[in-house]
Amino acid sequence: MERIVIVNHQPGWRAAFESLGGRLRAALGRKALRIDHIGSTSVPGLAAKDVLDIQVTVAGLEPSIEDAVTRAGYQRVLRIDCDHRPPGGVDDPAEWTKWFFRNSPELRRVNLHVRIAGRANQRYPLLFRDYLRAHRDAAEAYAQVKRALAERHASDADAYYDVKDPVCDIIMVGADAWAERTGWAPPASDC
Template sequence: MSAITIVRPDASWAAQFDKTARVVHDILGDTVVRVDHIGSTAVPGLAAKDVLDIQATVVAESDLEDAVQLLVAADWEARPPRRDHPVPGLPQDEFQWVKRLVIEPMYRRRVNLHLRVAGRANQRYALLFLDYLRAHPDTAAAYGEFKRRAATLPFESTDEYADLKDPVCDLIYLPAEEWAARTGWTVQASS
């Protein structure tokens, strides 16, 4: 049996994000420059795992550990340091893909909080990917169908599912870069 469950879109995901973002802002204060709802739960009408993905952006890599320590002190669980996968055609320097991941305190709403550095390739990727899917509902629907089918495979962990999704996300992201250049898309102020 798969470790992944994809659920129907939930109109309350945006409100759940707003509530969680306030908590994250309260904990991190000036350590964070923006908090964004990212991932599938941030795309209206898109099926997803019932886990809020949130990106908290810090100014410098040294701020990542400060943010993690503040969150741990508030009972969030830190995961080991990691890197996002490098995307073909984007900078391959490892520092462009550094992130920290923390999850919600026990018995709270499931959250994956991705801590990334402003201006790095992985920070921009999450925001552009999201905006592209919001602007291209047919692409979002096709991505949702892929996720539904992938979730039926016998994964032992969510990491295996993520590894399968990465190249599919890149196939969406690469035309998103062209769309961004054509439309003048830039990283907007956080919502």
């Protein structure tokens, strides 16, 4: 079991994403509608686990997508096939379906999420990221929660996520209101 460790924001995270995203773009071509840096490492100044989260948005979860991602050096984790559904979220399980991949353990750790365009779980991480980028106080409060959880549950990922996921859902209540108020839409793909 890998210990959960939260570190200060690393300036190299953006460049690491750009390199990995470029390789994924080369492997997937037009099959990838978007390739985005998501998660805490995508928010400047935010403390995070030293794990890059990348979202690849596709039209559908098709074998050719899995083949291309596998050729790019990632292995699908079959036991992870959907995202946490927030309270009040869309009930349709298809809205939360995804494919999840990890790269080889000797490389920089990456969590690669392949999600379908327009689904609730495809929108969630983009809005979450952009909201935290625009709201430093919310990002700092979120970092405090993650640090406290990592101190108390460094060896228990289930306990860590049992608290972290609902905290993210609370942040998303504010993010959804902000998106409606500002007319937020996902910016251009990161890669």
